[in-house]
Amino acid sequence: MHFKSLIRSIKERREMLQVTQETLADLSGVGLRTLKQFESGKGNPTAETLNKLGNALGLELTFQVKTTTAEE
Amino acid sequence: MHFKSLIRSIKERREMLQVTQETLADLSGVGLRTLKQFESGKGNPTAETLNKLGNALGLELTFQVKTTTAEE
DNA sequence: TTTTAAAGTGCATTATATGGCTCTTTTGTA
DNA sequence: TACAAAAGAGCCATATAATGCACTTTAAAA
Numbered sequence A, B: 001m002h003f004k005s006l007i008r009s010i011k012e013r014r015e016m017l018q019v020t021q022e023t024l025a026d027l028s029g030v031g032l033r034t035l036k037q038f039e040s041g042k043g044n045p046t047a048e049t050l051n052k053l054g055n056a057l058g059l060e061l062t063f064q065v066k067t068t069t070a071e072e
Numbered sequence C: 001t002t003t004t005a006a007a008g009t010g011c012a013t014t015a016t017a018t019g020g021c022t023c024t025t026t027t028g029t030a
Numbered sequence D: 001t002a003c004a005a006a007a008g009a010g011c012c013a014t015a016t017a018a019t020g021c022a023c024t025t026t027a028a029a030a
Helices: A003-016 A020-027 A032-039 A047-055 B004-016 B021-028 B032-039 B049-059
Strands: A060-064 B058-065
Touching: A003 A032, A003 A047, A003 A060, A003 B049, A003 B058, A020 A032, A020 A047, A032 B032, A032 B049, A047 A060, A047 B049, A060 B004, B004 B049, B004 B058, B021 B032, B021 B049
Parallel strands: none
Antiparallel strands: A060 B058
């Protein structure tokens, strides 16, 4: 699934800030169980949930125009 | 809700490309009913649904680091 | 090692997103 | 105006996201 990269962003940012899943769950208002699911590669988060997590980590969920440059 | 801006992106892009809701629904695989809901300001789309719509429109769902005014 | 905090999982319940069908409202055009 | 296409909304069945609780696994420190 595509949101894997979104979750990766969450996880990387969380770890960069040295915040535990539990703390992030508390700060964001997202259930710990839910956050664990995402970071272990499962689930299909809603925009609201992604926003909550993003807000707590200083990340903003956006649509970017895909520039058809080369590959990655 | 925050995903309003995401939906706005979808809608603006769709209209810019002169694609109807129905066509976008077909192209993206998202139900027409669901797309209508979003564009009329309701609902809480999942990452998967946002991705489907984004893919059909050349938009990519990403997390951006929030820069408060000046930073690098 | 042993201990312990953090992370991951199974199960059950509740809340809600999805999507088809149908009808109404809005909008653009002749 | 009138008409047709597009957009919006109500109803509702189904699928699944969110969540808590209890348990297991992992990893890092003592």
